[in-house]
Amino acid sequence: MPPSPSPSSPSPPWTGTAALLLLLLAVPLPETRWGAHGPRVAGALRVQEQFATPNRTNNFAVDRVSGRVYLATVNTVYQLNGTLAAEVELNTGPVEDNLLCHAPQLPQAPCEHPKTPTDNHNKLLVLDPGQGVAVVCGSVYQGFCELRRMDDISRVAVEFPPRGEKTVFPSMLNVAANHPNASTVGLVFRSHGGRTRLLVGSTYTGAGTPFFPRNHSKEDLRFENTPEIAIRSLDVRDLSRLFTYDINPSEDNVFKIKQEVKTKNKLNFVHAFARDAYSYIAINNDAKTGHKESQPNSILARICLDADGPKRSNSGSESRKLTESYIQMPLQCGPSGNIYNRLLSVFPADVYDHDARRPYLFGVFSRSDKKSALCAFRFADIEEEIRQGRRNCSNSPSSDVQVLDSVIQGSGAACIQKGNLVVSSKKLLYDDPKVS
Template sequence: MPPSMEIAVLLLGVLGLEMRWSASALHIQQAFASPNLTNNFVVDPVSRKVYLATVNTVYQLNGTLSVEVEKRTGPVEDNLLCHAPQLPQAPCEHPKSLTDNYNKLLKLDREQGVVVVCGSVYQGFCELRRMGNISEIAVEFPPQGEKTVFPSMLNIAANHPNASTVGLIFKSHGGNTRLLVGTTYTGAGTQFFPKNHSKEDLRFENTPEIAIRSLNIKDLSRLFTYDINPSEDNVFKIKQEVKTKNKLNFVHAFIQKTYSYIAFNNDAKMGHKESQPNSILARICLDSDSPRKTTGPESRKLTESYIQMPLQCGSTGNIYNRLLSVYPAEVHAEGGWEPYLFGVFSKADRKAALCAFKFGDIEEEIRQGRRNCSNSPSSDVQVLDSVIQGSGAVCIQKGNLVLQPEQLDCGAAHLQHPLALRRSLKALPLFEYPALSSVSVDTVHNHAVVFLGTSNGRLHKVRHTAMALRNLDFPSSRSEKRKECLLRLEFCLGTSELAAEVQFSE
């Protein structure tokens, strides 16, 4: 999927649309073209500034998409087998060459006044740039003269152009800022490092698939570390010997209520039965501003609350088994507003579909899974034995144990293990169309308006009423009726162009 397509579609939802309903075409009010492929963007909701990351360059744009600041971030002299040059005790003996820097993560932290910018070079190194002037480094990291620097503090994003990285920033109830990151194992350097070498020598290859890291700029000695507790309780790390059998391709990370959700595909399962869904939604409980009961000043183990479930878009014989994009949104239904997760899924033949899942159903499936695991052996849930932390246990009967609501949602001390539900949460397609690649949702006058981007640079607008969304299991005979909701649009967007303030004409 061209990154710029996702950027444009998401920007429509973030910047907001002046919705004046009419049958006329849409008009692009402002546009910005970059000479390089776009990777990520973030919008400051207060200043309306747009921070845009492309290959080798980051931009700061104003609300009309005019350039305020431009800063080159690459190419740089690098080698996949070298530690980041910010690690003073590890000189590199391998020859370096000019290497393009693909932006992997771009996140805005308004409270601390920084923009987190992470690239593919230097083993996935992150910088903290100044909000309001992205050309300036806000926090020098590692600090000059700092001797105690570990690779885990530097190796954060994926170190390969085609590997995925997702993340989100949240605040713990203790007042500390945290960065949750999910990143794909690349295997780019594994063969060069003998098994008897220390973990520190594995460069990016030893980075956890999921980690909660410190982002408190007032505590530079712990910045970007996931050693927030005395032990590594804030990581989800697949065992080195089975990483290639559990290769996770991350799609998106987001917060809903006090939970973080991470959507991804398990690419290691591709090539088996194509009808089997390999799209996964994982949930982790956050120690956020709305804390639940905890046993100490810090959050619980990540693996204690971690639970995942397969998502299935489609029915037998017509399953879209690869997740491309997700977007959480509240939809007006009878009785008020209800949260849904919208997702675009695809098949090998490039056909794609839009499905929607109720968060209420997601939450109930998680509670039932924990009940099943704690009360009796169950074929519906298993312990993830591929993960280092929390490995070795199985779901066994715990007598007449009754789990409290907090334990059903976030795990319990007697079951400190990551869980996987086997049964897919299913939904039938709301809309089917070739080459869909991204989704964003807005609500106008109690109608859900879904913007769908395609891989060939088109934008579609699909409008569903609350009544239609309340019943997601549409019979196939209504597929043509659903297509009447589509407004097909020519969208002047290339692989390097960003558009904003799209408006309906009078």
């Protein structure tokens, strides 16, 4: 068992059926006693403030500068101050919608299917303090996103698509999952070139999935071309490229599973977070649910965030393609034969062991008997597994670390042993010259 997280580390999010947000205050006890496996007593928690609404909580985010809390529920987004007092309330639904209709923001896209009042489940709520905007994406209108002002969530920060804009594509509008039970995760980051980008992981909900209407329609408005993972433009100064895949050719910035193997890779996204120059995405592969309970279904994927890097060439420069930097490994919680094989929540945090700062990844897992467990993984171990997988030409069937060459559409991650890479010491993220 690892040491306890530092008191300064943020607490993992609390979720429930109803929208009840609690502000917890850590109360240190007079003395902290350390045992062989960490502190025996660290403190206690008590409720300081609370905010309740009648609707189900979907997401929340906190602005570290202002202390504001943004709470997204079904059909409503709230802006709260640092003591959880309501400042602004934004109604986002119900709206007139139909899963088989294009988003109404798409010019000249009439829909012949009847529309009915549809609840708007918030799928993504992320903050971009650098531009002063909150990215708010719902399940209606094919997963349409809005950019709203962080100082007043009820006000649109950027009109998108711009009024009168004719060059609008469905891929710019279909960002989040368009079904209440389908997952979406995301994070905002800036590339080395200074451009703001949005990484999104979204469950595929089109034809052949449980999410698609069972009316034998051939229309698939979650679109075959909508990728499971994508890096999108989020630069408000360039509205013509907003939410596009932000690299030309755009296929370099998408991770799309081939149609013929989508049923074997039913991805349910849990959380996305950044660490160093990488993004990590925690995933469950629901295609394995109910089969071989001893096998882990939980996955931790890693991709390069710096999509501005130079393309791979004979000199061994790092590739810009998202698919070529993608690599994944299983997250196993529990010993063989007693594995908790579904990830419920994951949270990175630094812990302190006798004044030594060590990064960990904490995960809450469950299994079919409804029992759950908390497991902690050292990032040093995770990084070493990935390095070793690269060295071992990780698309081999015998490797636990995979790059999914046979699954993704387009070129996948190249094995280290396939080329004689020469990397200057200035470009190394680790001391290992074989790390791509």
